[in-house]
Ligand SMILES: NC(=O)C1=CN([C@@H]2O[C@H](COP(=O)(O)OP(=O)(O)OC[C@H]3O[C@@H](n4cnc5c(N)ncnc54)[C@H](O)[C@@H]3O)[C@@H](O)[C@H]2O)C=CC1
C-alpha cells in the first residue's frame with residue numbers, strides 16, 4: 001500500500017514535469033492513467049522535438065506512428081482539434097524512444113508548439129472527387145494561418161513542413177504570417193512535395209522494370225496539376241524514354257493525387273503514401289539539423305530559381321534548414337514548355353495566398 005502511494009506520487013511528478021499543463025485534456029481523468037504510465041516507462045532519449053498539427057487525421061495518424069519509430073525523435077507532440085487523447089494513448093504504447101504527448105484544441109496549441117525543432121502540418125480538409133486542390137483554399141487557408149501564428153509565437157526557429165493543400169498557396173500564407181509576426185526565416189518554411197518524387201520514382205521504375213529505390217527523379221514547380229513538373233531528363237541514374245513514355249509518366253505523376261482521390265471515391269485523398277513521404281522528408285530535415293552532409297531533397301520554398309517568389313526544386317538541408325537551392329539544370333524542350341505552364345498557374349496560387357493574409 002505504502003509502496004503503491006509512493007509510486008503514484010512519483011508517476012504524477014514525472015507526468016507533471018513532462019507536461020506541466022496536461023490538465024488541459026478534456027478527458028484527462030480517464031486519460032491520465034495511460035499517459036502517466038507511458039511517461040514513467042520511457043525517459044526522453046537525445047534527439048529532436050517534433051510536433052504534428054492535424055495528428056488525428058488520415059495522414060496525421062500513420063505519420064505520428066512513423067515518427068514515433070524514428071530514432072532521431074526524442075519528443076513527439078500530437079495536436080489536433082479532435083481525438084488526440086486516443087491517438088496519443090495508442091501510439092504511446094509503442095516501445096520506441098520518443099516520449100509522446102497529446103494536445104487537444106486551440107487552447108493547447110501553444111503548449112504543443114513550445115520548444116519544438118520541427119513542426120509538421122497535415123491539418124485541414126482533403127479533396128473529394130471532382131475537386132481541385134485549390135477548392136480546399138477557403139477552409140485550409142484559415143487553418144494554416146492560425147497554426148502558423150502559433151508557430152511564429154512559440155517556436156519561431158522551428159523548421160516547418162507544410163502538407164496542407166493547396167501547398168502552392170499555403171506556403172506563401174505561412175511566409176506572410178511569419179513576416180507579420182516579425183519572425184520570417186525563409187530557410188525554415190518548406191512545402192512538402194515529396195509525394196510527387198515518391199510517385200515519380202515508383203512510376204518510372206514500373207515503366208523501366210527497375211527497383212524504385214534505385215531511382216531519383218527531380219520534381220520541380222509546385223504541388224498541383226501542371227505545376228508538378230517531373231524532370232525525367234535528369235533522373236539518376238540516367239534513363240531514356242520514348243516520347244510516349246514521357247507523356248504517360250508526366251501525366252500520371254501530375255495526376256497521382258487525383259488517381260487516389262477517385263479510387264477512394266469520396267472518403268479522402270492519399271494518406272498512407274503521404275505519411276510515408278512526409279516521414280521521408282521530415283527525416284531528411286532532422287538529419288540536416290543534426291549536421292549530416294549532402295541531404296538533398298525537392299521542396300517548395302521561397303526561391304530565386306525562377307522569377308516567382310516560391311518554387312519547388314532540389315534543396316540542400318542543413319542545420320539552418322534550407323541551406324542551398326539548386327538551379328533547375330538543363331531542360332529539354334518538353335520540360336521547358338511544361339515549365340511555362342507551371343509558372344503561369346503557380347503565379348496565381350502564390351498571389352492568392354499572399355493576398356489572403358495581407359487583405
Ligand atoms: N502535400 C501533399 O503532398 C499532400 C497533402 N494532402 C493534404 O493534407 C491535408 C490533410 O489530409 P488528410 O489527413 O487526409 O485529412 P483528414 O481530414 O483525414 O485529417 C485532417 C486533420 O486535420 C484536423 N484539423 C482540422 N482543423 C484543424 C486545426 N485548426 N488544427 C489542427 N488540426 C485540424 C482534423 O481534425 C483532422 O484530424 C489535406 O489538406 C490534404 O489535401 C494530402 C495528401 C498529399
Ligand SMILES: O=C([O-])CC(=O)C(=O)O
Pocket residue numbers: 126127133165195256257258260261269270
Ligand atoms: O490529391 C490530393 O488532393 C492530395 C495530394 O495532394 C496528393 O495526393 O498529391
